[in-house]
Amino acid sequence: MSSGTPRRPGRLRNRVLAGLTTLILPLTALVGLGASPAQAAGGATASYTRTQDWGSGFEGKWTVKNTGTTALNGWTLEWDFPSGTKVTSAWDADVTNSGDHWTAKNKSWAGSLAPGATVSFGFNGTGSGSPAGCKLNGGSCDGTTTPGDTPPTAPGTPTASAITDTSAKLSWGAASDDKGVKNYDVLRDGAKVATVTTTSYTDSSLKAGTDYSYTVQARDTADQTGPVSGAVKVRTTGGGGTDPGNPGTGGDKVKLGYFTEWGVYDRNYHVKNLETSGSAGKITHINYSFGNVTGGKCVMGDSYAATDKAYTADQSVDGVADTWDQPLRGNFNQLRKLKAKHPGLKVLWSFGGWTWSGGFTDAAKNPTAFAQSCKQLVEDPRWADVFDGIDIDWEYPNACGLSCDTSGPAALKNLASALRTTFGKDYLVTAAITADGSAGGKIDAADYAGASQSFDWYNVMTYDFFGAWAAQGPTAPHSPLTSYNGIPTAGFNSADAIAKLKAQGVPAAKLLLGIGFYGRGWTGVTQDAPGGTATGPAPGKYEQGIEDYKVLKTSCPATGTIAGTAYAHCGTQWWSYDTPATIKSKMAWAKSQNLGGAFFWEFSGDTSNGELVTAINDGLK
Template identity: 40%
Template sequence: MRTISIRGWLCAAFAAVLIAPIIHPAAPASAAPAGVTVVYTEGARWETGYSGQFTIDNASAAELADWTIRFTLPAGVRIGSLWNATLSSSGSTHTLTPPGWGARVPAGGTYTIGFNGVASGTGSATAPLTCTIDGSPCSGEGGGEDTQAPSAPTGVAIGATTSSSITLGWSRSDDNVGVAGYEILDGSTVVRTVIGDTPGGTVGGLDADTAYTFTVRAFDAAGNRSAASGAVSGRTAPTGGGGEPPAGDRRVGYFTQWGIYDRGYLVSDIDTSGTAAKLTHINYAFANINSNGQCFQVNQAGQGDAWADYGRSFTAEQSVDGVADTWDQDLRGNFNQLRELKAKYPHLKVNLSIGGWTWSRYLSDAVRTEASRQRMVESCIDMFLRGNLPVFDGAGGPGSAYGVFDGIDLDWEWPGSEGNPGNVIRPEDKQNYTALVQEFRTRLDALGTETGRTFELTSFMPADPRKIDAGFEVDRIMPNFDFVTLQGYDFHGGWESTTNHQSNLLLHASDPGPDRYSAEITVDAWTARGAPASKLVLGVPFYSRGWTGVPAGPGGDGLFQQGTGPAPGPYEAGIDDWKNISRLQGYTLHRDDRLGTAWLYNGSTFWTYDDPAAMTRKADWSQAEGLGGVMVWSLDGDDGQGTLMTALDQALRP
């Protein structure tokens, strides 16, 4: 990573910084107050692009309620994707203003804006040539040119260590104008940039039980760098601080971006419930594809939730590490909490899930041509694995994404067949999906070679054999997946008039349909078309489906009876979390152990759901069938003690 001052006529190659005379535009009446500067840092470089970041450093005595950054880029360089600001461009001139949710910079605070740029090659100049904030030079130099470098940091020492990180501290450097930040180096490579005069930082993404040697240097807003400090060595802790990977098969849990709102389910709940120690994978739902066929977090229509992803500050009680987020830390939100969770449980892998029921709308368009597939894949990998906010910290080196994400989970619902109303469907989706999977596999393998890491590719797949045939060339795609998760739920629900099981292992002889599904039918359909059973992970629900106005019927239990509509639910009609259903009063529990199903009925309302006994039956069945594990949708449906996850874990252990 490099950290470069934005000043008049500044350009940089990947390995060096060239500083030339400055031309300052006249400052208008609304110029930024004294003490407000913008520091530019650049992170990973790859064949066609790079990651960059602007940090507004407000050293003034007043809050900066509004701001405008205007800068120019070298010829042939453009902005590919950007977050934490609104971008408008005219030729090579680009203007950044606060995002829709606002971006006040408190007195003495900082605010970061990240982007992925597109460039012609790894040696091309990419740093902005000019930059102003509210019409004043981003360097804050005003009249004269600052050519004096800060003093070298002293007192560098190793602090806390984990199996994947080392924390360093040092004494503040001195500068004639002011220190803008520090860089931690491993040899000649910058592995962490600390914005602001904060004497300390953590390098993450490291190998366990390994020795590392670091130096630290300071820089100012004019781009002057100090000499390096004396070297200091430290060693990461052995693995196992948070528990080794659980024995048995894969245990995959979906964490929903929106679960932190009405459900109040935070990443820290995965830890405190005991679930984190029992999982092997977390899928973060969802990354979105826009109408241009690219990954995004917030588009021009305001869709997406960057605040939940990396903007929200969590209190000490809400945080995995028990430390409250601060307004000026490098990363916040769910992403930072996942990073903390992985530091505590080194065996955990976190994959970024793309699409889902709502965000699959533009996938058919995005994969129509080779060029469009490449654009989509590059944007997703650049944003979430190679670039995005995480890489600016430098933790773990280029492409580490702070160690948050370990791969991509495709969740296109559904290629070649009906999904969410409004989704584009084409007959050629089937072949295009195969090409998309190949493109992701090729790019992930290349990124792995580039960074020395291994990146996974997984996918969520349908239960319906008709959807399998319409959208998937099973024998061609499976070699490129590490594993896939199968829809083992939503077989039936309140959109139908007749009560039924939503997650049965086997088919009931009297199942009235209209479609007759079971986990057995789904697994047989996939294996018959060429999928190895060991790569199939069975999905199970941590939620319930319900109907109301249901008569008792011949069995007196409401099963296979026509109701008047979906049962009332706290979030939407016909659905509720297991933790709520398990506390219902006035209902009778019914069970079919052979089918692995349970349901509640009170003479009018019917809920089909999975309790610990049903989870145990499903885990046992999946092992008997030689499947690759169990997947949960979604973790926020469990109770605070992780009761359902515990049942799965105990059944899956050999």
């Protein structure tokens, strides 16, 4: 996220994937989705269960047990899948195939089993078939598992009726099952709110003027759950006509914060911090950053942080610990829990950013294919309920950032149009854009007015105008609201950027003012006022020349203001950053300009009690 010279989000690191160790389970633990019988192999057995099913794929698990009286040294398991069913990835065993015949061999650390011991390995797959012809070490497998059963089908997509300020009635088509359907779980925004035996339910604990998403999941008489249904979106009536998801319609202002995927590592900042700081109740939207853009497609960024990282009870939003076998963990599951606590809070998946913007050049060559790849990823059944839209952070269309793009002035408009067509009207589609308001600058390089017809709003990156990449200065505030005498570059301020975008035809209600929750600074500075010389960037915890507000507010308190933002001179260091007071003045300015609201980069720079988020919320009321 950046404007003039962007703030780098930090290096991505390789992670050791936790949770993929050997699983020692008693045989009684093998009652699950689609458990199927196996046959005998003197002294050892193998049992299979289909542990998860999400419609387009499933998770399977094999367990090998030493039923003999001596140690089992090494094992090879074989089975056949019917045509159309296959393994796509596996863990804790080496799995290969020849056509529809599959073979799994123990890892070096999982081959020795004492009498009575068990070892399991798992895999993800596609198709609906069950294994047959099981062989263990060349002999037959001895079946002692639950008799064959299949999970229920997905119920029909719910329909909503009788919608009021506080309630909505849902109805859906029945699921089917070979043993019979026992009941249905009703999920609101991904969290279960009721279990019913009929095919309808009235949810009467809603808030007026609020958006909700409902799905339904069937449970059979063996207590197996099938795939979730399609989703129906419901907006309750009332609420004073506000619509924080659609700025410019007379609704509340958008108050959006970026949550960084990598913040769960060195920064130790997690989704739960949004709840404990009180910030979650003062915002309307979260942009989850970043997904990657490569090969003309949207792809996952750090999958471990996003979907696999296990949270203990004390780290989790709702105080419930993750289990090893749940289908979704990590940030995505925590965001799902946060949305359950805050109905109406919307989450968008942001793709690109400073480091990964180079991929948009290929994406612009085939906008339709790019948009389809993004929708497929956002709507993955494991986390489809988490996201309400997509944000693209292209730095910069037809201009230079970390790399230079020459896609042409129409590239952003074409990409935006493809995204809107593919995602449809029920999803938010937004973009983070440059705030370079200089003559012939980055705003002039692309058709932002044309693209705005497809976007719900722009996050205008009105920060990072100046910083210690100019090591000798002059010192200048990195987020000036207005111009001032001595500003190093004309047009590098919020007011000029907003004015230029409006003049080009972008509606004011589709522009959000950006706030940085950090400061930029120099060292070797003797002058208190802006415009002084320096010897280099000031020290920062994660990057030279940059530091979080929560640190600067006490380490180098503000000594003055210039152009609507604060600056601080302490010793030989000179910093600029926004404070609660300057943020409130900026919010007043945003309202005077009829802007759609404000956004900020990013949550972890705020204090533990969220004082900057509070300032944004209070200033936009």
